Amino acid sequence: MGAQANRRPTLDEVALRAGVSRSVASRVINNTRDVSSTARAAVQKAVKELGYVPNPSARALATAQSGSVLLAVSHDDPNLFADPFFGHVIVGVNAALERTDLVLMLLLADTERGKERLERVLRSRRADGIMLLALHGEDPLYDLAQSLELPVVVGGRPLHGEPAWYVDADNRGGGRTATEHLIASGRRRIAAISGRQDTQVGVARHQGFREAMAVAGLEPVRSETADFTEAGGAAAMTRLLGRHPDLDAVFAESDTMAAGALRALKAAGRSVPGDVAVVGFDDLPIAQGTDPALTTIHQPVQALGREMAKMLVGLIEGERPSPLILPTHLVIRESAP
Numbered sequence: 001m002g003a004q005a006n007r008r009p010t011l012d013e014v015a016l017r018a019g020v021s022r023s024v025a026s027r028v029i030n031n032t033r034d035v036s037s038t039a040r041a042a043v044q045k046a047v048k049e050l051g052y053v054p055n056p057s058a059r060a061l062a063t064a065q066s067g068s069v070l071l072a073v074s075h076d077d078p079n080l081f082a083d084p085f086f087g088h089v090i091v092g093v094n095a096a097l098e099r100t101d102l103v104l105m106l107l108l109a110d111t112e113r114g115k116e117r118l119e120r121v122l123r124s125r126r127a128d129g130i131m132l133l134a135l136h137g138e139d140p141l142y143d144l145a146q147s148l149e150l151p152v153v154v155g156g157r158p159l160h161g162e163p164a165w166y167v168d169a170d171n172r173g174g175g176r177t178a179t180e181h182l183i184a185s186g187r188r189r190i191a192a193i194s195g196r197q198d199t200q201v202g203v204a205r206h207q208g209f210r211e212a213m214a215v216a217g218l219e220p221v222r223s224e225t226a227d228f229t230e231a232g233g234a235a236a237m238t239r240l241l242g243r244h245p246d247l248d249a250v251f252a253e254s255d256t257m258a259a260g261a262l263r264a265l266k267a268a269g270r271s272v273p274g275d276v277a278v279v280g281f282d283d284l285p286i287a288q289g290t291d292p293a294l295t296t297i298h299q300p301v302q303a304l305g306r307e308m309a310k311m312l313v314g315l316i317e318g319e320r321p322s323p324l325i326l327p328t329h330l331v332i333r334e335s336a337p
Helices: 011-018 022-029 037-050 056-064 084-097 112-123 140-147 171-184 200-215 230-243 255-267 301-316
Strands: 068-073 103-108 129-133 152-155 166-169 190-194 223-225 249-252 277-282 295-298 324-326 329-331
Touching: 011 022, 011 037, 022 037, 068 084, 068 112, 068 301, 084 103, 084 129, 084 301, 103 112, 112 140, 129 301, 152 301, 166 171, 166 301, 171 190, 171 200, 171 249, 171 277, 171 295, 171 329, 190 200, 190 230, 190 255, 200 223, 223 230, 230 249, 230 255, 249 255, 255 277, 301 324
Parallel strands: 068 103, 068 129, 129 152, 152 166, 166 324, 190 223, 190 249, 249 277, 277 295
Antiparallel strands: 295 329
């Protein structure tokens, strides 16, 4: 009993008493900057109540290390960064982290080997928190991160279930808006080129398309599924023209697929928007460089990354932020005036 009374309180006990993570408690004790005033006050109170005294050698080790966060992308395609979406997300993440002392690590984790590497990184506690991006299907990455009790923020909700903390765009509403614009312009034989249907973003955008068509009393000419790439969009557009040469509009559910669709329409001798109107989704720089320039749904891609990082920093600091859905809106250009 005397040994128990003389036992020194641990950092984990301080964190538990303060209601914060171990890493936040460590940062307060080591007087780093990137901690909220609320979390700092709670830790300082717990330290006083418990009589916690930092171990000098452990403190020296902690102050010599830089905190880090991990961005894990459920993707292993070597052409990943040819898609400007991911580049813009990373720019947004980095902009938010520049205000902290946290270092960003990137890991592609779509293969089994990639998932094993991610698990090793997380179990070694080399990251204070994790952002997950491009989840698809029954993706195990989210469950893996959750099981290790690290702060987790998801960019775009997973297809099944709803995480506690996520940042997403209004993909379903944007899909409706894109389709309503085509209908309002007098188009009636409307097809869709949808993204991967094992992703929430692909399902949500296509659901918005079908809802707008149903409200207008129209049946889609046809839907072709592609893979969010320009080549996939071109191939899907070619299939659509072969089966339904009389279509007069296409909602391509990403700008990269829309760029491919425009290329296929031009190769087939169809004028845009004269014969076929085209609307995309994302409003990436490619949308202004197509011929004709692309009417599209704007989603704030850099803001998606920035808000993911801000939310994760808040969690690391002991805050409990709310999930966030960013608005989308129509940008009208020449492909569908």
